[in-house]
Amino acid sequence: MIHITLPDGSVRQYEKGITGLQIALSISEGLARNVLAAQINQKVCDATLPIQEDATVKLLTWNDAEGKAVFWHSSAHLLAEALEALYPGIKFGIGPAIETGFYYDIDFGDYKFSQEDFAKVEQKMIELAQKKSEYIRKEVPKKEAIDYFTQKNDPYKLELIEGLQDGQITFYQQGNFIDLCKGPHIPHTGFIKAVKILNVAGAYWRGNEKNKMLTRVYAVSFPKEKELRDYLHMLEEARKRDHRKLGKELELFTFSESVGMGLPLWLPKGAILRERLQTFLRKAQIKAGYQEVVTPHIGGKALYITSGHYEKYGKDSFQPIRTPEADEEFLLKPMNCPHHCEIYASRPRSYKELPLRLAEFGTVYRYEQHGELHGLSRVRGFTQDDAHIFCRPDQVKEEFAKVIDLVQYVFKALGFEEYTAQISLRDREDKSKYIGSEELWNQAEQVIQEVAQEKGLKTTVEYGEAAFYGPKLDFMVRDAIGRKWQLGTIQVDYNLPERFKLEYIGPDNQRHRPVMIHRAPFGSLERFISILIEHCAGNFPLWLSPEQFAVLTISERYNEYASEVYTKCIEHGMRGILDNRDEKIGKKIRDAEVNKIPYMIIVGEKEMQSQTISVRKKLEGDLGRMTFEELLAHFKSETKEYL
RNA sequence: GCUGUUGUAGCUCAGUGGUAGAGCACUUCCUUGGUAAGGAAGAGGUCGAGGGUUCAAUUCCCCUCAACAGCUCCA
Numbered sequence: 087m088i089h090i091t092l093p094d095g096s097v098r099q100y101e102k103g104i105t106g107l108q109i110a111l112s113i114s115e116g117l118a119r120n121v122l123a124a125q126i127n128q129k130v131c132d133a134t135l136p137i138q139e140d141a142t143v144k145l146l147t148w149n150d151a152e153g154k155a156v157f158w159h160s161s162a163h164l165l166a167e168a169l170e171a172l173y174p175g176i177k178f179g180i181g182p183a184i185e186t187g188f189y190y191d192i193d194f195g196d197y198k199f200s201q202e203d204f205a206k207v208e209q210k211m212i213e214l215a216q217k218k219s220e221y222i223r224k225e226v227p228k229k230e231a232i233d234y235f236t237q238k239n240d241p242y243k244l245e246l247i248e249g250l251q252d253g254q255i256t257f258y259q260q261g262n263f264i265d266l267c268k269g270p271h272i273p274h275t276g277f278i279k280a281v282k283i284l285n286v287a288g289a290y291w292r293g294n295e296k297n298k299m300l301t302r303v304y305a306v307s308f309p310k311e312k313e314l315r316d317y318l319h320m321l322e323e324a325r326k327r328d329h330r331k332l333g334k335e336l337e338l339f340t341f342s343e344s345v346g347m348g349l350p351l352w353l354p355k356g357a358i359l360r361e362r363l364q365t366f367l368r369k370a371q372i373k374a375g376y377q378e379v380v381t382p383h384i385g386g387k388a389l390y391i392t393s394g395h396y397e398k399y400g401k402d403s404f405q406p407i408r409t410p411e412a413d414e415e416f417l418l419k420p421m422n423c424p425h426h427c428e429i430y431a432s433r434p435r436s437y438k439e440l441p442l443r444l445a446e447f448g449t450v451y452r453y454e455q456h457g458e459l460h461g462l463s464r465v466r467g468f469t470q471d472d473a474h475i476f477c478r479p480d481q482v483k484e485e486f487a488k489v490i491d492l493v494q495y496v497f498k499a500l501g502f503e504e505y506t507a508q509i510s511l512r513d514r515e516d517k518s519k520y521i522g523s524e525e526l527w528n529q530a531e532q533v534i535q536e537v538a539q540e541k542g543l544k545t546t547v548e549y550g551e552a553a554f555y556g557p558k559l560d561f562m563v564r565d566a567i568g569r570k571w572q573l574g575t576i577q578v579d580y581n582l583p584e585r586f587k588l589e590y591i592g593p594d595n596q597r598h599r600p601v602m603i604h605r606a607p608f609g610s611l612e613r614f615i616s617i618l619i620e621h622c623a624g625n626f627p628l629w630l631s632p633e634q635f636a637v638l639t640i641s642e643r644y645n646e647y648a649s650e651v652y653t654k655c656i657e658h659g660m661r662g663i664l665d666n667r668d669e670k671i672g673k674k675i676r677d678a679e680v681n682k683i684p685y686m687i688i689v690g691e692k693e694m695q696s697q698t699i700s701v702r703k704k705l706e707g708d709l710g711r712m713t714f715e716e717l718l719a720h721f722k723s724e725t726k727e728y729l
Numbered sequence: 730g731c732u733g734u735u736g737u738a739g740c741u742c743a744g745u746g747g748u749a750g751a752g753c754a755c756u757u758c759c760u761u762g763g764u765a766a767g768g769a770a771g772a773g774g775u776c777g778a779g780g781g782u783u784c785a786a787u788u789c790c791c792c793u794c795a796a797c798a799g800c801u802c803c804a
Contacts, residue, residue, distance in 0.1 A: 287799035288732045295731045295801075302799070330797095334740080343777085343795060395804060402802090421804055455730060455802060464803085553804080641761040668760080669767085676765035690763060700764080708764060 091142040106133040107273060110145050120147045122272045123156040130156065132223060132270040148309050158183035160221060160260075160271045161211075161278055161307035162190050167263035168210035169303070173197060178265070179242045179291055179300050186317075187306030191289055193242065199301050204283040211281045211307075218276035219261040223269055228252035231266065242291060242300075280314035281307040323567050329619035330461040336624055336682065338615075338632070339462065348459040348466035350612060355632035358661065360469075360611055362630045364447055367471055367496065367607065374492050376445040376473055381425035383449060387415040392585055393424040403453050422448035423579075423604060426474045427586040430600075435590040440600060441477035441485050447611070448472050462616040469611045475603040476588065479526060482601055483533040486559075486576060489605045490541050493561055493574040496607040500618060501627065502573070504564040507543040509534055510551035520554055522580030526601070530578045531557050555581030565621040573614065574607040624682050625705070629725040635662035636683045638674040640690030642666065647694040651687060654714055660721060679704055687717070 087099045090109060100109065106124025110117045110133070124133045125144040130152050137143070146153035162181035169176060169192060179191030192199070226234075228247065235243040243266050247255065258267045260275055284304045291297035308314045333339050338356030345351060352360060368378065387406055390396035399420065406415035419425065426444045435442070449469045458464050475485050497505060511531050512520055520527065534557055538545045552558060556578035563573050579602040582588075589597045608614035618626070628634055635655055639648045645666045652664040662683070665674050671688065678686045686702040693699050693711065701709040701717055
């Protein structure tokens, strides 16, 4: 008998050789029907794998991320099986699960696989799935593996086998399809009830552009039809919310080929959005003890040699700007920290003035690769809501905590309710690539984890993801349609204080090196706004809306009264427009709705007579007649402290 | 940067080896209307830029730029 510890801490006894599936069956039939794989001592395995000794076992279902990954990986095999059945002789690269769904890289030879083929393949996949073919694991000697794929004439699989150790090679077979694969897989294909091929794209074999380009077939699958429908609905919604589309429609920003790619031009309405966000954060930062600074858009080359960025990124950046006379060279600043370090170093510092928190909405320029540019989310010129906190090592914890408070305040104000903190620490094996003493790192890594816990943040820890100069904490937010984005970041830095030889005089009258914390709640305004637009589908909260109201006239007879109302609104600090076009009210309402203007103020005969206004709210409808003061109250309650 | 797709009016898109079309937006006129599109007329384009084939190119070919998708990258 062996002892199996389950996630709830309970321990059960089973015969040696029991499988995850059988354990599930012993708990409930329903669970057994849903088990996709088993996590045995932290390792994800086939649910059909016999367990030979005491172990901790977690049964994975569709509700576990690992369960989904196995499900999608198995679906990739099903896709391959279907493709092989329909297009005999094609050759297979790799077919992994990805964040949502899976893909398979295929060499179709001369055939051009396209959109027209999708339905046929989906149908075949479902047909094969319904056979409930088991995924059968088989350990094969290297020679046998090579023989199989040689006979099958698949050079990609052969190349993969070459890199594997004899004795560690496994095949998985379902139906007539055999694939080189280390697994694990779901018990049988019958779990897969809904599939959708999403798109095809070229992808180099092994990601190397010198290699042959294969056709990557992207697809997604689900255990229920409804989940597929929901997913497709989400994709549709994402298309509708695309910030590039809304940005154009709402006249927030544009691009010009003459100005250059990746260099956004902010239109008046977009500029209001930026201004609102900056004013909002500025207010919060002043309360939190930050001091604002302003630094130029360029910096001498020497600055970046000192910071080390020139060596690391110099070649991949915008090239230096030269002055007419001497051999002076300036670089467009790719980050603000060196400038801020110079401000710190501009005079001797006492421990009494630490922490020193320097903030700047600093515009930086980075030469992003051509193919990487994407709307506002990846650009070549952007404004960071940057700040650098210079503090003593023993202040890192408190400062970190304060930054987390600030970020949480910002997220809440902007309607991001769900987020997790991703903590990036050193590689546990190889610590050689990091700068800074072991002691400082240990302290900072511990401090970050403690603070995150004390703040009650949901955290994930990624080892090996820390920057070479220090550990960091990134906020991953979930938007209104369930997508995850990395937003605010807090990074500890031991490198720059060292390179810039920053010092402060301690109570012991000795020189000490401060620690620097980089932080940006938004990250970049451009990227943040792109996420915000998609999060709220262009329906900004009232305090951010570029146009908060529109005064709509019933006919030109009321133009004068409408102007009075409009002027009163403007005088009260509201932003909006007066629509006195020669159009019917229905048309004006429609246009205001389409332009996502939160409040429509309608004036006609009744309103003019009674010196009132009729108010209609976007997406909600008529609020009825009210006085101007009542409208003001609506505004006040909706904008709270942010107006 | 690599591969593929696309580029026609301000926007969304048809179309053709014989120098172009729709809807919306815009201008003017009619209409003076009550909670998501009133009517009519008009104006608007070197068909992304450059080169080639041709009697003739927006259409075919080459090259270039940009956008989009994917790959690789991200201080």
